[in-house]
Amino acid sequence: MKIFKTKYSLKFIIGFFGGLLAFLLIILFADLDIEHPEVTYTLSVALLMAIWWITEIVPLAITSLLPVVLFPLLGIMNGKEVSATYFNHVIFLFIGGFLIALAMQKWNLHKRIALKILIFTGISPGRILLGFMFATAFLSMWISNTATTMMMIPILISIIQKLEEIIGKKNVSKYSIGLLLGVAYSASIGGMATLVGTPPNLSFTRIFQIMFPDAPEISFANWFIFALPVCILFFSIVWFYLYMLYKPKQKKWTNINVNTFKQQYKELGSASFEEKVIFIDFIILALLWLFRSDIVIGNFSIPGWSSLFSTPEYINDGTVAIACSIILFFIPSKTKKSNRLMDWKTASEIPWHIVLLFGGGFALASGFKESGLSLWCGDQLSFISALNPIFVIAIICFTMTFLTELTSNTATTEMLLPVLAGLASTTEINPLLFMLPATLSASMAFMLPVATPPNAIIFGTNRLRIIDMAKTGLILNLTGVIIITFATYFLGMHIFGIDVSVFPEWAVIK
Numbered sequence: 001m002k003i004f005k006t007k008y009s010l011k012f013i014i015g016f017f018g019g020l021l022a023f024l025l026i027i028l029f030a031d032l033d034i035e036h037p038e039v040t041y042t043l044s045v046a047l048l049m050a051i052w053w054i055t056e057i058v059p060l061a062i063t064s065l066l067p068v069v070l071f072p073l074l075g076i077m078n079g080k081e082v083s084a085t086y087f088n089h090v091i092f093l094f095i096g097g098f099l100i101a102l103a104m105q106k107w108n109l110h111k112r113i114a115l116k117i118l119i120f121t122g123i124s125p126g127r128i129l130l131g132f133m134f135a136t137a138f139l140s141m142w143i144s145n146t147a148t149t150m151m152m153i154p155i156l157i158s159i160i161q162k163l164e165e166i167i168g169k170k171n172v173s174k175y176s177i178g179l180l181l182g183v184a185y186s187a188s189i190g191g192m193a194t195l196v197g198t199p200p201n202l203s204f205t206r207i208f209q210i211m212f213p214d215a216p217e218i219s220f221a222n223w224f225i226f227a228l229p230v231c232i233l234f235f236s237i238v239w240f241y242l243y244m245l246y247k248p249k250q251k252k253w254t255n256i257n258v259n260t261f262k263q264q265y266k267e268l269g270s271a272s273f274e275e276k277v278i279f280i281d282f283i284i285l286a287l288l289w290l291f292r293s294d295i296v297i298g299n300f301s302i303p304g305w306s307s308l309f310s311t312p313e314y315i316n317d318g319t320v321a322i323a324c325s326i327i328l329f330f331i332p333s334k335t336k337k338s339n340r341l342m343d344w345k346t347a348s349e350i351p352w353h354i355v356l357l358f359g360g361g362f363a364l365a366s367g368f369k370e371s372g373l374s375l376w377c378g379d380q381l382s383f384i385s386a387l388n389p390i391f392v393i394a395i396i397c398f399t400m401t402f403l404t405e406l407t408s409n410t411a412t413t414e415m416l417l418p419v420l421a422g423l424a425s426t427t428e429i430n431p432l433l434f435m436l437p438a439t440l441s442a443s444m445a446f447m448l449p450v451a452t453p454p455n456a457i458i459f460g461t462n463r464l465r466i467i468d469m470a471k472t473g474l475i476l477n478l479t480g481v482i483i484i485t486f487a488t489y490f491l492g493m494h495i496f497g498i499d500v501s502v503f504p505e506w507a508v509i510k
Helices: 010-029 037-055 066-073 079-084 089-106 109-121 125-140 145-167 169-191 199-211 220-246 258-267 273-290 317-327 352-371 373-379 382-386 389-403 409-427 432-441 453-459 466-495
Strands: 295-297 300-302
Touching (some): 010 037, 037 066, 037 352, 037 373, 037 466, 066 079, 066 352, 089 145, 089 273, 089 317, 089 352, 109 125, 109 145, 109 258, 109 273, 125 145, 125 169, 125 220, 145 273, 145 317, 145 453, 169 220, 169 453, 169 466, 199 409, 199 432, 220 466, 273 317, 352 453, 373 409, 389 409, 409 432, 432 466
Antiparallel strands (some): 295 300
């Protein structure tokens, strides 16, 4: 039979058998928690998925389905509960955003926007990268980093395509990887700057208030003053690093200039009815995302529009994304009489493999929580209380950064922050010393597509490999650990009044 004559690459053999070997060795010989064997089983599944994700011996979406099989068989989670994790509001946010992105591409609106950006930023490789990264980081301070990435990707792809047309795919292929990574990384970096920028920040304030109701309030202003310098410093490092790593051989493209793009923009002619409607829908979507929830700045508050409804807590970014995308299926086209602005043929181009990739990450995060593996990981940090505070912070940053490579950063934050709060209380150390760096580090996962939604979204373009992300992200992960460690130890202690020699009364868990 032909199946037995198939030749497997060395990479496949190492990935397949290496993953299975790690999986079996942990199950058979490790015993993390005698009373709860599911803790060990979850770790074995996590390692198996990590190895298969990295080596890509099968499509990433297929590896993402492993929890559906292994979690019920190993007694980690009920099959119904595991299956339910694969579809949630984040998935619908992704689908809704992608539908609008596809509509932009169908009617060439993305080309018009792309040319405008190129005319504005200029055509040097460094300025194009900086322009996209800055726009993404700024938007992510106020809007979901997933939503921001969804808005930027179709524009970025059109610019890459435009550069490929003029300069050639070969000359742009390496640089395009840097652009894609720059957008994904900037979305995560920008989200750190504000309390509303990313879910882990909001999780931190909520958990901190629950665990320590008598503690001083973590205000928007205090967080912004603390986190913004961290973001600016790390943003600058990432821009320089990506530019040096992925810059094209030519520092300046001599066969291309701004006038080229101005001429091409004129050739597009006036914006069509379809372009105008989709652009308006695009802007409305962004505004609805931005002002959905209350925006609190110090004592000043801008009420969110969701408060107009009787159950504002039922409305999320996924609700908004789907609502704005559905509208496009009803509006008729003026250019093509029998068509509407969107149709299912276009919608079917959604990268469903990324939807499964998302689901696999959510399922794995649920397994960490339900099995108790997350608590076990937190308990392993108890020994650090005897160390110098700066080493304590570094260990927490390192652990959180690399743990969120395999799990949802929000889920990991919500699982580990209560553990760190309890650890701080029992060791009589100011809880902020543990919880602040852990929260920031949750946004510092840059190696794997499943680490953050922006990472998954850029991977969905099929323009870069997982090894590109892993090699580039490893250096940034370690850099983030260093920056957050020193920022917390020097800047954070000053802003939040942390004294390592004094255990505050409010920090006693009652």
